[in-house]
Amino acid sequence: MTVAPVNPPARLLMGPGPVNADPRVLRAMSAPLVGQFDPVMTGYMSETQELYRQVFATRNDATLLVDGTSRAGIEAAVVSLVRPGQRVLVPVFGRFGHLLAEIALRAQAEVHTIATEWGQVFTPSAVEEAVARVRPHLVAVVQGDTSTTMNQPLDELGAICARHGALLYTDATASLGGNPFEMDAWGLDAATAGLQKCLSGPSGSAPLSLSEQAVAVVRSRHRVEAGLREEGDDDAPDPVLSNYFDLGQVLDYWGPRRLNHHTEATSMLYAARECARVLLDEGRDQVVARHARAGAAMLAGVRGLGLGVFGDVAHKMHNIVAVEIPAGVDGDGVRAALLHDYGIEIGTSFGPLHGRVWRIGTMGVNARRDAVLTTLAALEQVLRRAGARVPHGGGVDAAAEVYGDAA
Numbered sequence: 001m002t003v004a005p006v007n008p009p010a011r012l013l014m015g016p017g018p019v020n021a022d023p024r025v026l027r028a029m030s031a032p033l034v035g036q037f038d039p040v041m042t043g044y045m046s047e048t049q050e051l052y053r054q055v056f057a058t059r060n061d062a063t064l065l066v067d068g069t070s071r072a073g074i075e076a077a078v079v080s081l082v083r084p085g086q087r088v089l090v091p092v093f094g095r096f097g098h099l100l101a102e103i104a105l106r107a108q109a110e111v112h113t114i115a116t117e118w119g120q121v122f123t124p125s126a127v128e129e130a131v132a133r134v135r136p137h138l139v140a141v142v143q144g145d146t147s148t149t150m151n152q153p154l155d156e157l158g159a160i161c162a163r164h165g166a167l168l169y170t171d172a173t174a175s176l177g178g179n180p181f182e183m184d185a186w187g188l189d190a191a192t193a194g195l196q197k198c199l200s201g202p203s204g205s206a207p208l209s210l211s212e213q214a215v216a217v218v219r220s221r222h223r224v225e226a227g228l229r230e231e232g233d234d235d236a237p238d239p240v241l242s243n244y245f246d247l248g249q250v251l252d253y254w255g256p257r258r259l260n261h262h263t264e265a266t267s268m269l270y271a272a273r274e275c276a277r278v279l280l281d282e283g284r285d286q287v288v289a290r291h292a293r294a295g296a297a298m299l300a301g302v303r304g305l306g307l308g309v310f311g312d313v314a315h316k317m318h319n320i321v322a323v324e325i326p327a328g329v330d331g332d333g334v335r336a337a338l339l340h341d342y343g344i345e346i347g348t349s350f351g352p353l354h355g356r357v358w359r360i361g362t363m364g365v366n367a368r369r370d371a372v373l374t375t376l377a378a379l380e381q382v383l384r385r386a387g388a389r390v391p392h393g394g395g396v397d398a399a400a401e402v403y404g405d406a407a
């Protein structure tokens with residue numbers, strides 16, 4: 001059997017993620033490997049920490065990468081911050097809220113959830129009422145949930161949690177980079193992300209940051225591995241249930257002691273470092289503004305094609321829109337035709353939205369005028385062939401107007 005080299009077709013990835021990687025990131029990933037404790041490597045690690053402090057807008061010393069996809073970061077945060085039996089409150093407004101609740105359950109927490117209708121977010125008072133009632137150790141909430149496209153405002157939640165003695169953790173995988181995010185100003189104790197959405201990288205590395213208070217919780221559980229156990233540690237009350245995701249050990253590996261834990265995923269570290277450099281070179285605010293503009297143009301464009309949009313658009317993430325599939329149109333057929341005829345990928349949807357909406361992303365390097373216009377032009381043509389009545393040029397015209405193009 002002969003197997004050809006990897007040679008994938010050109011694709012424009014306009015779904016909910018992963019999206020195309022910035023070419024700079026792909027180039028960084030092909031750089032030669034160095035040893036795990038080579039001073040060059042540990043230097044890159046320290047630089048990566050400093051870059052992600054800027055990306056998260058934090059002064060947290062404990063800012064690092066967890067090796068694995070975004071949910072590796074989620075599991076590390078939850079399993080390290082929560083002792084079995086402790087209460088965790090999860091405000092669920094989409095599929096990834098259910099994931100947080102599931103991971104907290106697996107960490108043997110006593111999990112409480114509050115729910116809102118899909119397509120809505122929580123008011124601060126709804127969260128505060130639940131925090132006061134449940135008295136959780138940790139509130140775990142998604143910032144941007146790609147399943148519904150909603151962006152949960154977090155700016156008031158840190159103060160609420162602090163008033164009630166709870167830690168606040170957020171999964172910012174889908175939103176970070178494309179929407180405002182202020183770790184310290186919003187009083188977050190833990191945040192995790194991934195590269196494959198607005199950070200223009202491949203999946204496989206999870207940036208994570210912990211406040212001093214969160215580090216203290218992790219440290220109160222942490223006992224070093226058996227061989228390095230100190231006298232008196234034998235009665236360690238509750239070691240973290242995972243070795244790989246024990247943030248105490250991961251912190252010791254990234255910290256000045258550089259205690260061996262896992263072997264850092266060198267090529268993914270190169271990728272994560274370059275993702276942050278790409279973002280910070282352009283500027284945090286500029287990148288958010290570029291996503292806001294691309295998102296507004298895509299929203300105007302799909303409306304210009306006469307399509308409906310799901311959810312409370314005022315609370316939509318900049319980088320994704322859920323577009324209602326017109327009656328009589330085969331949603332999967334349209335996606336397949338976009339991919340086959342135009343090399344453009346858009347997303348399907350889950351749960352209550354399955355079969356009702358497509359999800360179209362404008363993320364990372366694809367939050368760009370030409371990517372938006374190309375997608376809308378192709379969508380118009382594919383929709384017409386699928387039997388939908390769509391205004392000629394209605395999508396491209398409306399989007400171009402957002403970009404300030406003369407008609």
Ligand SMILES: *Cc1c(COP(=O)(O)O)cnc(C)c1O
Nearest residue numbers: 069070071096144146173174194
């Ligand atoms: C896309 C997404 C993830 C992805 O998790 P992976 O483990 O990288 O697949 C996690 N959380 C949210 C909110 C997301 O939108």
